[in-house]
Amino acid sequence: MERPEIWIEFAPELHVFVASAQRAGRSAVRTDGSSTLGHVVESMGVPLTEVGALLAGGRPVGASHVPGAGEEISVCAVSRPQQLPGPARFLLDVHLGTLARRLRLLGVDAAYESVDIGDAALAARSAAEQRVMLSRDRGLLRRRELWAGAHVYSSRPDDQLRDVLSRFAPPLAPWTRCTACNGQLHSAAKEAVQEQLRDGTERSYDVFAQCGDCGQVYWRGAHHGRLNAIVADALAEFGGLSRS
Structure with missing residues (x-):
């Protein structure tokens, strides 16, 4: 037949x-x-x-x-911006570390696995925590247990960030998340974080933030100009798209 x-x-x-x-x-x-x-x-x-x-x-x-x-x-x-049944929270696989850090820099909730835990575990975490799975792996995105997923089309971090922001329009709140662990940042007095500072940093800076989860300390050092450019570009292009 x-x-x-x-x-x-x-x-x-x-x-x-x-x-x-x-x-x-x-x-x-x-x-x-x-x-x-x-x-x-x-x-x-x-x-x-x-x-x-x-x-x-x-x-x-x-x-x-x-x-x-x-x-x-x-x-x-899929239409853009894509509507989700809940807040725009993301889970990124082991290959998207730079994108994860840039999303966190913008205050976007972006969990990230720094080691390969396998597709089944990633899909289970997506479902358990109701996170959008971001990946370039088509096989992973075909798993039925995913809460939601999205293919990351480019291999370039700049394009990856623009792709995710244009697709989901997450609320942006720069400088509020730890780029190392995704925890929330809060203001910290110099005296409270002094033991974690090098002599040059202690002498040169007075404004600090600290992660409430991992304790990482942040200040506006020599790298701040490059990070600020990423933030400024994202806000200029996508700040008006953000949904609460």
Whole structure:
């Protein structure tokens, strides 16, 4: 028995995931007649985390829809800013350490695993803590137990940060989180943190902050100009998008 054929078209934003034959517009795909549309889309390389509306013959359908022979399918990209069922809290895999630190610099709640704990453990943590899993690993993003997920498209930290901020529009509160552990920062008197300071730092600076979780001490040192530029650029481009 011949397998049924459907017609499928992917939004341009999703072309990075699919074979070149599926990038030119509508293309014919044979299915087994029983697989869901979600399974068909993922089998063609597109994580469902990146999919917005699914249309069959122009009408919205869910990922559980089973396409019939000759059906015309449109796969849309997720809309931006993307609505989440809860606060914009993130979990990043071992390969996204720089992005995690930059999100924390902006006051965004970004948990990060500095060692590879495996896809199952990451997905379980995403579900338990209701965090959006950020990763470049398509296999991880296909795990059903994820609370939510998003593919990080670029390998460059600057582009990664812009991608996440434009997609989720998290509230920005720069200089309020520890870039080392994600804890909350609070003002600290010099006397309270003096034992953690080198002589030059103690003589040159008077304003300090300390992490309430790991105790890391912060001050506006020589590196502050570079960090301030990251903050200023993010606020200029995305500060108005932030939701409370």
